[in-house]
Amino acid sequence: MTTVWLDGTHVDGRATIPVSDHALTLGDGVFETLVVVRDRPFAVTRHVARLRASATAVGLPAPDEDAVRGALDAVLRADPAVGRLRVTWTAGDGPAGPVRGDGPGRLLVVGTPAPVPGPVRVWRAPWVRNERSPLAGVKSTSYQENVVALAAARRHGADEALLADTTGRLSEAATSNALVSDGAGLLTPTLATGCLPGVTRALLLAWSDALPVPVREGDVAFDDLDGRALALTSSLRGVAPVVALDGTTLAADDRVGQVAAAFAARRDDDLDP
Template sequence: MIPCETLLSHDRLVLFGFGVFETLLITEEGALFVDLHWQRMNIGADLLSLQLPEKTEWLSRIQEFIKQSLSPLPYALRITLSGGAPLANLPSKLFFHERSIPYTPEQYSQGIRLHILPTLRNEHSPLVSIKSTNYLENILAKETAKLQGADEGVWLNTKGYIAEGTMSNLFFIKNETLFTPSLASGCLPGTRRHLILSLARSLQIPTQEGLYPLSDLFLADEIFMTNALMGIMPVCQIDDISFPITPKSKTKALDLAYKTLINKHITTY
């Protein structure tokens, strides 16, 4: 990893997990959809009363990091804004960390397995709307899913409605309509969630955002998950219930449109 500034022990990021982060997909074209990531990080910074650099400076620092990186493309770049230490006049700092993409070609062709988590997502928490560095709940939930032989876990909220994956947004298709939990469910306003909804409308696929019971998910024709690194990931199984992965499907059509959008994408810097 390229050296960065030292994280001091009294920074609130160290003491309390106080901060926000974004994970960008870095390709040969550079960082993808940076505007969406900056906007969400800015919202999180405002909620936590942190000072985020202006977009031009933020983008410049990302670009400089990418230029120095020796990682093979594509890779994931995490950008963290620390909480600083106001009482010690320690400002917030940006930190960069790169890692490989964790998803495999087999997962895209065969689909992933989901596990319905026994714990619930608190849709009333202010943290569900931002990418908080206080991420232990997500990690523990992901480990719970793995122990059940699944690739990802799915949270229900306190009212029993579908919310999201531990590190992804959830979509399902029924009767040619695309459904996804609304933000009121407690799901994160994902960057790819935003893009997929826009792409579906451009393809004239009806979309609905709402509060859906688990039974709706089990009756779906197709299910897929999204995040910045996975793009569109088909789901083949939820616990003991299987779902077909077919070449001619709405999921495939959306995936093709998403890849076309990436190919046309021009970074703002």
């Protein structure tokens, strides 16, 4: 079941938008995906802040915070079985061509059941993340690079694609941030690699001292991943151990399991950290 909030109203799954919306024709929009924990959107304050940061970074007006929160609540009220909430903030209707209109933007919230998490197999993609793009660090609806990388990973028998930045450092996965074992703890690539400033990633860094093993920022060469423990982090996955890299099974790493369990417990304990 799909539950939609659009233009200030709860509507059914057959909702439509004008073809003049620049998110449709030019990918000119930003978005967030939230997971529902105990009937509430998890980390809503951080997600709303990142949505606004993404909009500002690309020069779009920021969405109204109360409107975003109200829309999320409306979808959850309409369908308490929703497990995933996607918030899209578009550039709104604009003229033909690539020059923006004057707005206003368009706010769309879609609620669906949460996907069932499974074991994660990753594949190293041949393409690279552009850390010098105007969209570096922006959760943009111009998401086709990730769609293509994810589709290629699936063709290679994997569930996610890992991407290097243009200098050869691990950046992130197509739809998740990455963790790599290093010494006693876990590293996550720096934002300088063009990865998204993920909410789960940020919480792990903020909570590092209280975790069973430390999670720190640090860069790792893309060709230096063999034999290291890997995990992906995202709102929907939480902390998910990677079980295979490029078709090779990885040994389970206790550090990843401990951090995953600690994150899940703390997440259940504080729904808006």
